[in-house]
Amino acid sequence: MKKVVVTGLGMVSPLGSDVEQSWGALVAGKSGISSITKFDTTGYPVRIAGEVSETNIDRFFTPKETRNMDTFIHYGLVAGAQAFLDSGYSVDEENQFKVGSLIGSGIGGLPLIEKTHETLSRKGPKRISPFFVPGSIINMISGHLSIKYGLKGPNLATVTACTTGLHSVGLAYRMIQMGDAEAMLAGGSEATVSPLGIGGFAAARALSTRDCAPSEASRPFDKLRDGFVLGEGAGVLFLESYESAKRRGANIYAEIVGFGMSGDAYHMTSPDKIGASRCMLNALNNAGLNKEDVCYINAHGTSTQIGDKNETEAIKNCFREHAKDLVISSTKSMTGHLLGGAGGIESVFTVLSVFHDIVPPTINLEVLDDSCDLDYCPKESRKTKVNVALKNNFGFGGTNGSLIFKKFGEAA
DSSP states (O other): OOOEEEEEEEEEBTTBSSHHHHHHHHHTTOOOOEEOOSSOOTTOSOOEEBOOOOOOGGGTSOHHHHTTSOHHHHHHHHHHHHHHHHHTOOOOTTTGGGEEEEEEOSSOOHHHHHHHHHHHHHHOGGGSOTTTTTTTOTTHHHHHHHHHHTOOSOEEOOOOGGGHHHHHHHHHHHHHHHTSOSEEEEEEEEOOOSHHHHHHHHHTTOBOOOTTSGGGSOOTTBTTOOOBOBBOEEEEEEEEEHHHHHHHTOOOOEEEEEEEEEEOOSOSSSOOHHHHHHHHHHHHHHHTOOGGGOOEEEOOOOSOHHHHHHHHHHHHHHHGGGGGGOEEEOTHHHHOBOGGGHHHHHHHHHHHHHHHTEEOOBTTOOSBOTTOOSOOOBSSOEEOOOSEEEEEEEETTTEEEEEEEEOTTOOO
């Protein structure tokens, strides 16, 4: 099967409007979490989130092109455009059928759905916009990027809750491996900092209520963690076969060498350590690597009591004695949880960790939980050799995904 490499990166996050800003803030241990400004939170039990402050979408698309789209599409388009342009890939008559897009979302156009329902309630069905459906459905990020750049290869979207972004990257990787495409834009996007988004997760008691100190609210693996913080944004990678990248002299950030999936078959929302452990093991087996080859894990690490405990147990179950030698961190401590966008931005962060040999920190980790007893790189980034990194995401419905990135040209 074909070797697959990463040649382009794009991102919009609570930490910045592009990869450079977001990565710089991440390595510096800055939080992107603050009080919600997108709607009036009076009466809500949660009033904090990781909001995107700007997208600079006008750099890539005209107002006419974007005015009838939900925000999650905006985020995905900007991240996708950044990744495509960063790759330097040129679409022509010969390769146009070999390059595609696979960018998903966990929920999709929730804010536009809310707004349209308000219009329906106040003004009746005749006032519903004809652009409502194409402006809110999940596959339209891939569709618009396909139109924008002439990508006539696979054009689709994945929806697997909080594993969406990672599964999108993994499935695009498989498509290139198997020859369905030569290159793919892949990742995830989400924009659910909205009345129903916050209200729904708050009703499930999944969110942190540490409103008095927003920047300290997301604290994965800390003893005093009290739930996740909702974030928004998008992360997209440009993947291509090594043969293609070599032929055009592309800059290579990292190689994707493994992808694993599993299902818990356990509970609708509660995780199971066996499923998560099996997922990591599947990725290792797919990569043909030993457990000892992995240096760093970018954890799912949501800052929930059960989730962080479960992931720690799964890592120990998978890696056995090597677990204590791993460096682990959760970048959600700074971005919040982007749901379907999480695997997108966190895959970008993991690639950059491999490329720069830097492990970003888990901020707000003050007191380790007794059940979370590994090295989570607390408070400050760590300069260390990262030849091989594993990325985890786990989603509602018991859907799990793990990716393995390797420094290009390095033997494991």
